[in-house]
Amino acid sequence: MGKQKRILITGAAGFLGSHLCDRFILGDYHVIGMDNLITGELRNIEHLFKLENFEFYHHDVSKFIFVPGELDYILHFASPASPIDYLKIPIQTLKVGSLGTHNLLGLARAKNARILIASTSEVYGDPSVNPQPEEYWGNVNPVGPRGVYDEAKRFQEAITMAYHTFHGVETRIVRIFNTYGPRMRLNDGRVLLAFIGQALREEPLTIFGDGSQTRSFCYVDDLIEGIYRLLHSSYVQPMNIGNPDEITIRQFGEEILKLTGSDQELICLPLPTDDPKQRRPDITKAKAILGWEPQVSRNEGLKITLEYFKSLSKMEIEHKDFYYYNK
Known part of the structure; x- marks a missing residue:
């Protein structure tokens, strides 16, 4: 039996980080989770604390990082990822993408570890091509409200x-x-x-613009599998991982209303600055190199997700924040 591999996952208490912790625990890795909890939540990983092959560091990766012992892999997923967050904490967003990435790359070099960096479709900005292939250089406003996130990710790459x-x-x-x-x-x-x-609170659904913007939604289990395969591949260039099943925001709102049984209406509000009009991944490379493509349909994934949110406390569901992007 070989030596157990050790992996550091930053942003471990976040949405994707916590699912990655689960995936590598199942793969019999020794997982070291790291998070400063500025947007992450410990409840996402509390089920792992009892395990011998999991440990947690409460730490900001923008500061010096020390991890004792050997490391085989590093996954850098520490970053605010929602517009609400990176508009509230723009400096921290830039620092985790620059200083944090620099620190983790230095750690990977010192430990002779393979490192996977989490970038985003936001590097494409408001794209002029659709779907977006990895060769597309993007259309990004570096000084707009989204620039702190978009440019942090572009620098990261x-x-x-x-x-x-x-x-x-x-x-x-x-x-x-x-x-x-x-x-x-x-x-x-x-x-x-x-x-x-909004549907669970029986409120009208708010759309920015006329709802003709498109998005492509990937269920988390599919994404995690794609990341797992990419980490263990030999491919070093950026790779898109996402679901190419494109839908307009208006159509998506109608799907949510139907799924929740709500009879609320859709209300249109002004479009935010630099909001992307299209978002659809070209996953040709992921199919050819990783043998990966999404397996979970949007209808199936939304049902699972909706049941999760229905299980939350009424206080969490009632908490409102009307300022959001069509992200």
């Missing part, structure tokens, strides 16, 4: 490739498209969550 080419660090970059599922925060400002929260 640049410094990661620099460490790969200059220092020979084993790196992987995943560009994550809209993902949903249990453990998301109902009030974190994303359109899917806003719709579900």
Whole structure:
């Protein structure tokens, strides 16, 4: 029997980080979770605290990072990811994408560990091509309200490739498209969550613009499997992982109303600055290189997600935050 692999997962108490912890625990890894809890929630990983092959560090990766012992892999998922968060804490968002990434790349170099960096479809900005292939350089406003997140991720990719080419660090970059599922925060400002929260509270669903913007929603289990395969592949260039099943925001709102049995109406509000008009991943590379494509239909995934939110306390469901993007 071989030596147990050790993996550091930053942003471990967040939505994706906590699911990644679960996946690698199931894979018999020794998982070290790290999170400063600025947006993460300990309840997402509290079921892991009793396990011998899990440990947790309450730490901000923008500061010096020390992890004793060997490391085989690092997954960098520490970053605010919703508009509500990165508009409230723009400096921290920029720091975790720059200083935090720099610190973790240095740690990977020192430990001779392979590191996977979580980038995002937001590097494409408001795209002029659809679907978005990895070769598309994007259409991003660096000084707009979304710039603190978009440019942090673009810098993150640049410094990661620099460490790969200059220092020979084993790196992987995943560009994550809209993902949903249990453990998301109902009030974190994303359109899917806003719709579900409003439907559960029996309120009208609010749409920014005329609702013709498109998004592509990937269920979390599919995304985690894609990330797992990318980490263990030999591919070093950025790779899209997401569901190419595109839908307009208006159509999506209608789906939520039907699924929840709500008879509320859809209300249109002014479109926020730099809101992307289209979002759909080209997953040609993921199919060819990883043998990966989404398996969970939107209808199936939404039913699971809705049941999770129905299980929350009434206080959590009643908590409102009307300022969100069609993300």
